[in-house]
Amino acid sequence: MQPNKIKIKNYQLNSNLMLAPMAGITDTVLRSIVRSMDKDCLLVTEMLSSEALVNNPNAKILESNENESPLAFQLSGHKPHIMAKAAKIIENKADFIDINMGCPVKKVVCGGDGSALMKTPQLASDIVKAIKDHVNKPVTVKFRLGWTLDTKNFVEFGKLMEESGADAITLHARTRSQMYADKADWAEISKLVNEVKIPIYANGDITNIKNAIECLNLSKANGLAIGRGALGNPFLFKQLEHYFNTGEILPEQSLKEKIETLKEHLNCEIAHRGEENGIKFFRKFYPYYIKGIRGGGAYRGKLVTEDNYNNIINLLDEIIENEQKILHIHSAN
Ligand SMILES: Cc1cc2nc3c(=O)[nH]c(=O)nc-3n(C[C@H](O)[C@H](O)[C@H](O)COP(=O)(O)O)c2cc1C
Incomplete structure (x- = not known):
């Protein structure tokens, strides 16, 4: 089984995998370790506060090395003009600019950032448009199924992001109120896959080849974004790439x-x-x-x-x- 490699706007990737952004985890070091296992997957930085970035454009957290490409820099924030300014600062380092619309953490959503943007879709749309107007890099967005199980709006939200100019989506198949509880609902992702033309990375609970295949089948997504599954096991990226390219399953690492x-x-x-x-x-x-x-x-x-x-x-x-x-x-x- 070999899913078609993902193309984001004009950027042809040679992989269907993404290292999902994780604050305090996916620094340049871990990204480079994953890169040593998988030369092609898309790497994503930790979330970078747009306000902090504008105030300190040389922060250590921005460090990356050229081997990391293809690399997305992820921004958080809720002010379109600040997000655009921050995007401009990192434009030359980034292959893609990713916007965080999924973080559930209280202090992030209280300020209107992260998954709070799913409650203000017009603002989320303005952010995408502002960044697209200011930088010449593909813009991707990452969000959840919605704020609560009763107010899931990921299909309309995803369509709006596409109309606003987003070039790809990562969808974490949980709502904000679920935080990290329950199992990610991969089948839900297919509803958005049916409605948009831009590529979608399915995300949530992918930890091995078996459940990666199950997730692809249920979600019909174009790719897989792996976060916690890479912790202590960056080899998973090598295993998955090898499986997609050859159909063979490499043995686990000793x-x-x-x-x-x-x-x-x-x-x-x-x-x-x-x-x-x-x-x-x-x-x-x-x-x-x-x-x-x-x-x-x-x-x-x-x-x-x-x-x-x-x-x-x-x-x-x-x-x-x-x-x-x-x-x-x-x-x-
Ligand atoms: C410690 C930690 C930090 C995270 N930081 C971010 C972040 O900075 N930006 C973001 O979009 N998602 C962040 N996430 C969410 C992950 O990208 C991912 O959506 C989530 O963990 C579900 O995927 P997984 O089951 O493969 O880990 C974080 C998750 C964890 C566990």
């Missing part, structure tokens, strides 16, 4: 390979943020990388409190050694 990826991720965060900050920042990732291993809880507890780099590496090596000893005992029996 624990040793996973830990090697973890170490690379950690080392690059340290290079990016300095040793102390890099080690602290990285703590959120350990549980994902070592999920499911024997004695994982105890190691997790040690890793997330350890400040010393060499001790961290020793703990990681111990995890690999223990696993190899257990495998050896099993194979001897």
Whole structure:
């Protein structure tokens, strides 16, 4: 099964996959790790506040490297002229400008940003138009099914975004009131797919090849945006690309390979943020990388409190050694 590769406006991508934006997660380091697994997928930055960006156009969060292309920069905000100004600042770094219309977090929606824009569709439309008028890059939008289950408006909203000039959509198949609860309703996405011509990336709960295929079948979407499924398992992108291109399923990574990826991720965060900050920042990732291993809880507890780099590496090596000893005992029996 090989879905047609996605074209966003005049930009022909060689992939159907997107790394979904995640604040505090999809920094230049994680994006580069995913890029090393998948040379073609669309990467998206964390959400960047348009107001903050206009006030500080050289913020560290804007860092990216050229290997990341195709890369979308995601903006949040609700003032069309500020969003347009912010888009202009990042125009030369970005292949696409993505607009956040899906973030459910209270402090974001209270200001009228994120998924609050689904309650002010005219304003959302004005934002798309303002950005399109100011920059010469394809503009994409990311939103949810609606504000609540009773007020789902994603079909009308998506049609309006297309009419306003949006060149692609990422649809997270939950409402704002669901936050991250319940299961993403992939079949709902097909209703919008039937109504618009621009490509749609289905999003929510895609974590392996089996459910990626199920999501494509149910949603009829052109592509898949993967967020949490990439945490601790950026290899999923390689597996999926390989499957779409050949029909073969690559075996899961061994624990040793996973830990090697973890170490690379950690080392690059340290290079990016300095040793102390890099080690602290990285703590959120350990549980994902070592999920499911024997004695994982105890190691997790040690890793997330350890400040010393060499001790961290020793703990990681111990995890690999223990696993190899257990495998050896099993194979001897
Ligand atoms: C920690 C975290 C941060 C997120 N930050 C953003 C963000 O900055 N912009 C955005 O559009 N969505 C953000 N999301 C939502 C994801 O892009 C995605 O829509 C959601 O997690 C569902 O997809 P998944 O099940 O593949 O993770 C975030 C999600 C998480 C878990």
